[in-house]
Amino acid sequence: MIHEITPDIYYPEYRNIKSANLDTALVYSGKSAILVLKDNEGYRLPTIGEIKEIKSIEKDSETYNDYYLFSISENKYFLVELQDAVNDKITYIKTLDENPRDEELYMNKYVYMSIHRFRELNPVVMVFAGATGYHIRNWKETVKYCGKCGSITKPSDTERAFVCTGCGHTAYPQVAPAVIVAVINKDKILLVRNLKRPKNVRLELVSGYVEVGESFEHAVHREVMEEVGLKIKDIWFYKDQPWGISGAHMIGYVAYVDGDDTIVKQDDEIIEAKWYTRDEVPEYRNRLSVGSEMILKFKTGEIK
Numbered sequence: 001m002i003h004e005i006t007p008d009i010y011y012p013e014y015r016n017i018k019s020a021n022l023d024t025a026l027v028y029s030g031k032s033a034i035l036v037l038k039d040n041e042g043y044r045l046p047t048i049g050e051i052k053e054i055k056s057i058e059k060d061s062e063t064y065n066d067y068y069l070f071s072i073s074e075n076k077y078f079l080v081e082l083q084d085a086v087n088d089k090i091t092y093i094k095t096l097d098e099n100p101r102d103e104e105l106y107m108n109k110y111v112y113m114s115i116h117r118f119r120e121l122n123p124v125v126m127v128f129a130g131a132t133g134y135h136i137r138n139w140k141e142t143v144k145y146c147g148k149c150g151s152i153t154k155p156s157d158t159e160r161a162f163v164c165t166g167c168g169h170t171a172y173p174q175v176a177p178a179v180i181v182a183v184i185n186k187d188k189i190l191l192v193r194n195l196k197r198p199k200n201v202r203l204e205l206v207s208g209y210v211e212v213g214e215s216f217e218h219a220v221h222r223e224v225m226e227e228v229g230l231k232i233k234d235i236w237f238y239k240d241q242p243w244g245i246s247g248a249h250m251i252g253y254v255a256y257v258d259g260d261d262t263i264v265k266q267d268d269e270i271i272e273a274k275w276y277t278r279d280e281v282p283e284y285r286n287r288l289s290v291g292s293e294m295i296l297k298f299k300t301g302e303i304k
């Protein structure tokens with residue numbers, strides 16, 4: 001899964017430190033895209049030093065600034081913003097099939113890649129860093145001004161938070177818990193297609209956000225009833241994982257149909273919901289998400 005980066009170690013603790021040229025720069029654009037650099041080995045994340053080169057080339061570049069995100073093993077990661085004038089020159093690629101020509105790469109190396117295309121790259125530790133930085137960046141965008149009084153905020157010196165310069169209100173990052181459940185009916189698994197996802201979306205498990213005041217298990221029962229009208233029993237916890245791409249934290253469960261197995265779609269967001277045998281379950285590209293991993297483990301018989 002996306003956070004399984006052994007032998008690397010993730011250090012999320014906030015540190016009030018400045019970047020060095022060899023640290024890694026995470027740069028995002030408004031189009032849900034991440035800046036990557038193409039070299040002989042393929043795509044990789046740029047260093048702070050490489051980003052400073054871009055800034056110094058741009059005549060009207062502002063004073064350099066960055067924001068410490070986290071460390072992975074010995075590597076430190078910083079969030080850096082580029083100006084619109086620079087961003088406008090960088091090509092944006094969205095799909096898996098697009099491969100920019102050299103002349104489309106900014107300064108012969110940079111391209112903005114859709115975060116969904118980025119997650120198909122390797123190694124996983126790079127994808128994890130990009131997705132986790134994206135989560136923090138998206139939160140940071142929402143706390144530039146205080147949600148209580150509207151004054152400007154500034155980063156806390158001591159913790160991962162933004163503090164209001166007017167009323168002192170402190171805004172912390174938000175992680176949205178969501179349950180995802182493999183519903184099993186003897187030798188079949190329930191897979192759905194969700195209207196909210198992009199076209200050609202692959203089949204997925206029932207999932208949904210946990211409501212305020214609700215336990216995870218309660219959310220599992222409620223989501224399955226809401227989406228497909230099924231009663232379930234014998235629920236067991238599988239694994240959980242961060243999912244920075246949507247700012248969520250996924251909590252994976254397995255459950256079994258209790259009684260009638262007739263699917264009654266009750267949610268307009270679900271466009272298709274069917275039972276699939278192990279043979280009918282399609283192959284998946286990778287195991288980045290806990291949902292894909294559970295589906296794959298059902299297919300191989302590891303989840304029964």
Ligand SMILES: [Zn+2]
Nearest residue numbers: 146149164167
């Ligand atoms: Zn305030």
